[in-house]
Amino acid sequence: MHILLPGPTPIPEAVQEALIRAMSDHRGTLFGQVDVKVRTELATLLGAPTKDHIAILPASGTGGLEAACENLLSPGDRALVVETGLFGRRFREVAEAHGVDVECVEIPWGQAFNPQEIAERVRQKPYRAILVTHNETSTGVLNPVEALAQAIGTDPGAPLMIVDSISGVPSIPLTLGPGLDVIIAASQKGFMCPPGLAILALSERARQSVVSDTRPGRFYFDLRPYLSGRLPYTPAIGLWHALHAALGLLRAEGAFARLQRHRMLRDMVRHFARAGGLTLLVEDAVASPTVTALGLPSEMNPGDLRRHLENAGLQIAGGLGLWHERAIRIGHVGHVDRADLAAGLTLMAPHLPHSEQALAAMIPFLKEA
Numbered sequence: 001m002h003i004l005l006p007g008p009t010p011i012p013e014a015v016q017e018a019l020i021r022a023m024s025d026h027r028g029t030l031f032g033q034v035d036v037k038v039r040t041e042l043a044t045l046l047g048a049p050t051k052d053h054i055a056i057l058p059a060s061g062t063g064g065l066e067a068a069c070e071n072l073l074s075p076g077d078r079a080l081v082v083e084t085g086l087f088g089r090r091f092r093e094v095a096e097a098h099g100v101d102v103e104c105v106e107i108p109w110g111q112a113f114n115p116q117e118i119a120e121r122v123r124q125k126p127y128r129a130i131l132v133t134h135n136e137t138s139t140g141v142l143n144p145v146e147a148l149a150q151a152i153g154t155d156p157g158a159p160l161m162i163v164d165s166i167s168g169v170p171s172i173p174l175t176l177g178p179g180l181d182v183i184i185a186a187s188q189k190g191f192m193c194p195p196g197l198a199i200l201a202l203s204e205r206a207r208q209s210v211v212s213d214t215r216p217g218r219f220y221f222d223l224r225p226y227l228s229g230r231l232p233y234t235p236a237i238g239l240w241h242a243l244h245a246a247l248g249l250l251r252a253e254g255a256f257a258r259l260q261r262h263r264m265l266r267d268m269v270r271h272f273a274r275a276g277g278l279t280l281l282v283e284d285a286v287a288s289p290t291v292t293a294l295g296l297p298s299e300m301n302p303g304d305l306r307r308h309l310e311n312a313g314l315q316i317a318g319g320l321g322l323w324h325e326r327a328i329r330i331g332h333v334g335h336v337d338r339a340d341l342a343a344g345l346t347l348m349a350p351h352l353p354h355s356e357q358a359l360a361a362m363i364p365f366l367k368e369a
């Protein structure tokens, strides 16, 4: 099966092998060493001060959003959520479920937020935190979170900026830094692992708040033991080993090459789709390097198309939310190269209004290889 999904994503062989060979005592020295190596490597990758600013939780990505809200916000705290699609909406719902006093900026589907406008809003009254999505997987928009961090600045009173980068980092590099306090990631997208791990990176300011402030309602996702190197419950041992192997592959490729690869995959999908007669739902300037949403002509039904493709050996994703009825999404994230993408898109071409043109549009990308 060819998989062009924005998660779960294809698993490299080295990661599969690590997963199988993995079982060992999680209180033993072998596992302890792997845990230290993984958190040290993640601290470098995500710009965290030390390995004790990294927490790895047995959960899907949403568990990471919940852990961030539980450990950094108290009921009644005021937070600003910038909602650019379905995943921004989910972050808002998680915060609301924890009693946070949420205000929301809703950005029209398919657009990125404007960092100056959001920073202006944040200057008008004190917020405890600002919750944003880096790469909005429902629309395929890349948001300018670094520019926002810069625009908000680092006064002691500035809100904590908490970023859902689950479909962003490490395919799209993002690091903690001035004004950017928390990054949330998950194992099953750019990290090329099976689903099951949520990853949080915290700035010193955020870590201090987790460790020192009294907050109700924390138990399984209480980050305090994790941030002092203790794993309080049986960890997902196999996934830790898988992540260890994946981090080795990520280090070998390097952040810049990885971003370039994902941008190239994005451009290839966009040329293919445009030539084939599909509608690009997002402008080039804000188009995500990891996922592309495409509008179908009215006579094509997204559900039917996906069923046909699955029978032919290709899985792509459906549209979400507002775009459910008319769009599909192509994931090009993680362990995917141009040959993988071309193989998948070739299965799709016969279903498009202009099949030949779509195939021809891929050729320049394949020649570059």
Ligand SMILES: *Cc1c(COP(=O)(O)O)cnc(C)c1O
Residues within 6 Å of the ligand: 007, 060, 061, 062, 063, 087, 133, 135, 136, 137, 164, 165, 166, 167, 186
């Ligand atoms: C995949 C994803 C999530 C989390 O989904 P889970 O199914 O809980 O892993 C959250 N936010 C974004 C932006 C995502 O792409």
